[in-house]
Amino acid sequence: MGERKGQNKYYPPDYDPKKGGLNKFRGTHALRERARKIHLGIIxxxxxxxxxIWCDGCKNHIGMGVRYNAEKTKVGMYYSTPIYKFRMKCHLCDNHFEIQTDPANLDYVILSGARRQENRWDPLQNEQVVPETKEVQKRLFDDAMYKLEHQAKDIKAGEDAKPVLERLVERNRSVWDDSYEANCRLRAEFRSKKKELKAQKELDDQLLARNSLDIALLPETDQDKQMAELMMLQSKSAQEREAEKRLDILMKPALPGATKTTFGGLKRQKILNTHLQFGDLGIKKKTEPCTLAEKTVTTREENYTQNEDYTPLKDKGQTEKLKEEEAKVINLPNSLALVCDYNSSSENDSSN
Incomplete structure (x- = not known):
């Protein structure tokens, strides 16, 4: 079929061979739409x-290998190598960026509209082939002795890398020598992976059905678990809620205009935690009148006795005053009975 491609073209009746080929006769280009700017030197x-790269317009990431329809223009020469510039439009926004070849460094340079993602490393660390600089290439071309030394370094580097390469070849031979065993291992790994994916899919479907969702769930990570633990809401028990209510009541001020303080709340908390005694309630037992008078006299005598500066009174006037005070104390129960003994009087009145 290939030999008939030049014969199966349609030539119209008004075709003039003097005008050249069919493209010239029709006024078209062989590249059609790709050559619409060829008069400007653009293809x-x-x-x-x-x-x-990162687009400067939409700030989105564009990965290596993404293809674009670009305008190719020749902008210069590096010795005998042409330098081309490529202008293209971002597929995510209306921004245009330009990239130019750099034959001197065997690289591409971004002129405008984007910036390169800096992820570079020394090729010597990966044992890659590093291109020689212009100075080294010139010396290799002009200096035979330097070329001989350079070849000796290359031979030595090859000898050093030979054991590593032999081990790699031996490993590949041992792993893939028996194709049946290698196939069995791969299929077993695929089956186990398939079972794990199926089990995970069932769990995801149950979760989506339980929450009435229709989204694609991504694989779970450790960071997702940590975030879920931090965002989880835990309900409080009845005892905790009751304790919070009690504490709120304690901290609330008694007066509407008062401000609550931590000291007052702590004081109230301490009062509630302590057990009240019988005497703390302000209730006193009723005592007999005679007993009260006797205790008073006894206490006064003890005070006089315990005082070191006490001396017997020799003055008759002081002795008489002391006797009068003792008489008043002795007559005190009779006066107290009128004030305190209401129960007995009420009982007598009721009996009468």
Whole structure:
């Protein structure tokens, strides 16, 4: 079929061979729409992103390998190598960015509209082939002795890497020598993974059905567990709620305009926690009148006796005053009976 491609073209009756081929006769280009700006030195090509970038317009990430319809323009020369510039539009916004080739460093340079994601490393750490600089290339071309030394370094590097390469080859041979065993291991791993995925899907479906959701659940991570534990709401027990109510009552001020203080709340809490005694309630037992008078006289005598500066009274006037005071104390029960003994009088009146 390939040999008939040039013969199966349609030539109209008014075709003039003097005008050239069919494209010139029809006034079109072989690239059709891709050559609509060819008069400006621009051709439309399919450009693949060489590395990860950030768009300056929408601030979105564009990964390596994403393809665009780009305008290719020749802007210069690096010795005999042309330098091209590519202009394309972001597929997520209306921003345009331009990328240019850099033959000197074997790289691409972003001119405008985007910035490169800085994720670079030394190629020597990965044992990659590092291109020689212009100075080294010039010395290799001009200096035979330097070229010989450089070849000796390359041979030594190859000898050093030979044991590692041999171990890798031996490992691959031992793993993949028996294709049946390798296939069995892979299929067993696939089956176990499939069972895990099926069990996880059943759990996800139950969770979605229980919460009436219709979303895709992502795999659970440790960070998700930590966030769920922090956001979990725990209900309080009845005892805790009752304790909070009691504490709120204690901390609430008695007067509407008063402000509650921590000291007052702590004082009330201490009062509630202590057990009240019989004497703390302000209730005193009723005592007999005679007993009260006797205790009073006895107490006065004890005070006189315990006083070290006490001396017998020799003055008759002081002795008489002391006797009068003792008589008043002795007659005290009779006066107290009139005030305190209401129960006995009421009982006598009722009996009469």
């Amino acid at each position: 439309i090509i399919r450009f693949e992103m060489p590395y990860n």
